Amino acid sequence: MTPWLAVIGMGEDGPAGLSPAARALLAEAQVLVGGARHLAMIPEDGRERLAWPSPLAALVDEILARRGTRVCVVATGDPMHYGIGVTLAKRVPIEEMTIVPAPSAFALACARLGWPVAEVASLTLHGRPVELIHGAIRPGARLIILCNDGATPAQVAAALRARGYGASPMTVFEHMGGPRERRVDGTADAWRDAPVADFNTLAVACAAEPDAPVLPLVPGLPDTAFQSDGQLTKREVRAATLAALAPVPGQILWDVGAGCGSVAIEWLRAAPGGRAVAIERAAARRALIAGNAAALGVPGIEIVPGDAPEALAGLAPPDAVFVGGGVATPGVRAACWEALGPGGRLVANAVTVEGEAALAQWRGETEGELVRIAVARAAPLGARLGWRPLMPVTQLRALKR
Numbered sequence: 001m002t003p004w005l006a007v008i009g010m011g012e013d014g015p016a017g018l019s020p021a022a023r024a025l026l027a028e029a030q031v032l033v034g035g036a037r038h039l040a041m042i043p044e045d046g047r048e049r050l051a052w053p054s055p056l057a058a059l060v061d062e063i064l065a066r067r068g069t070r071v072c073v074v075a076t077g078d079p080m081h082y083g084i085g086v087t088l089a090k091r092v093p094i095e096e097m098t099i100v101p102a103p104s105a106f107a108l109a110c111a112r113l114g115w116p117v118a119e120v121a122s123l124t125l126h127g128r129p130v131e132l133i134h135g136a137i138r139p140g141a142r143l144i145i146l147c148n149d150g151a152t153p154a155q156v157a158a159a160l161r162a163r164g165y166g167a168s169p170m171t172v173f174e175h176m177g178g179p180r181e182r183r184v185d186g187t188a189d190a191w192r193d194a195p196v197a198d199f200n201t202l203a204v205a206c207a208a209e210p211d212a213p214v215l216p217l218v219p220g221l222p223d224t225a226f227q228s229d230g231q232l233t234k235r236e237v238r239a240a241t242l243a244a245l246a247p248v249p250g251q252i253l254w255d256v257g258a259g260c261g262s263v264a265i266e267w268l269r270a271a272p273g274g275r276a277v278a279i280e281r282a283a284a285r286r287a288l289i290a291g292n293a294a295a296l297g298v299p300g301i302e303i304v305p306g307d308a309p310e311a312l313a314g315l316a317p318p319d320a321v322f323v324g325g326g327v328a329t330p331g332v333r334a335a336c337w338e339a340l341g342p343g344g345r346l347v348a349n350a351v352t353v354e355g356e357a358a359l360a361q362w363r364g365e366t367e368g369e370l371v372r373i374a375v376a377r378a379a380p381l382g383a384r385l386g387w388r389p390l391m392p393v394t395q396l397r398a399l400k401r
Helices: 020-028 036-041 056-064 084-089 105-113 130-135 152-162 235-245 262-270 283-295 332-339 353-366
Strands: 005-010 031-034 048-051 071-076 097-100 121-124 142-146 169-174 182-187 200-205 252-256 275-280 302-305 320-323 345-350 369-373 376-381 384-389 393-399
Touching: 005 020, 005 084, 020 071, 020 097, 031 036, 036 048, 036 071, 048 056, 056 084, 071 084, 084 097, 105 142, 105 169, 105 200, 130 152, 130 283, 152 169, 152 200, 235 262, 235 320, 235 345, 235 369, 235 393, 252 262, 252 332, 262 275, 262 283, 262 320, 275 283, 283 302, 320 332, 332 353, 345 353, 353 369, 353 393
Parallel strands: 005 071, 005 097, 031 048, 031 071, 121 142, 252 275, 252 320, 275 302, 320 345
Antiparallel strands: 142 200, 169 182, 169 200, 345 393, 369 393, 376 384
8 A cells, every 4th residue: 555644753943854755745745743843833734734632542543544645743853762653653554654753852862962872771751650760770871861841850860869879960951953952961969940841851871879779670689679568579589580480571471469569570670661460469568569660660560459360360461470479279370371372481489388289289280390499698696697598489480382
């Protein structure tokens, strides 16, 4: 089919800054689609115009209803970098689309700072919780952030101060690429409510204070990184559990009997773009999961109340399942194993004799392997140190073939 839908990137310099190809698509369009800011840059000429509504899904349906009409969607910068092009490409075959990007805000900010684009973490807080920043903060990291509005830089500064990164230089770029471009520099410590335009991009050079905790992306965060009521998969066992679950970007984990959510949270930190569903019966623990997820930069965790196996009904099929509680509950074994497709991973931990017996039966049914994990930590014993063992954990690891 001949492409009928054009998606072009346009900067703050308006139509004058478009490439010849983008300018031609704009001129030939019968319907113009864009935000109020972009549409105001295009002179009125009687053509139909559609402005972004909320929610955006309604606009996508309106665009699809005009299939066969020449439609031009005008977006900021690169439409395929956190842009409307990504949304449209999920609904419209690429053979029906023409996409012409302009320099993204990430590229423009890096050009002004002299930062290599390949060495920068790019993220967006536009319409998303500011807690996402916690997943990117680490010593020496350079961040380029698409802000939601003029209040976002102050919110990011507060998050940096709370993490011990108050010395981090921050730069806000307003209206990059146009006549109103402005730059505001400061540090997270000194940044409070400096007025900035709603349309802005933030750059951060993370500078850790000496006592700032370092939270790596590899599994095995310190136990102190989580708030819990004691129902916590301990650090050493958690690292082994995540290794067996094998997090893969874009895949889905079920954390059954999630406790404080430590395994699901570490799955999301290790597998960008993945999903984790934490199933937990206790309301107090579900609150802990939500708080821990926000503090560790993965506020998008999905929390499902209830008991397995009933609470598993209707969930998206998993690529991996962790059963941290209730391994001896009738029906849990069958529901979790049957939900997995070929290549799916099942990991289950037990510390009780009854739980071990259930895992021994699972091993025979799944052709998995059993592993005993015994950890001891050195602790004061009078004036010296002695070994204090943690409860040994029996772990089942199974791959569905």
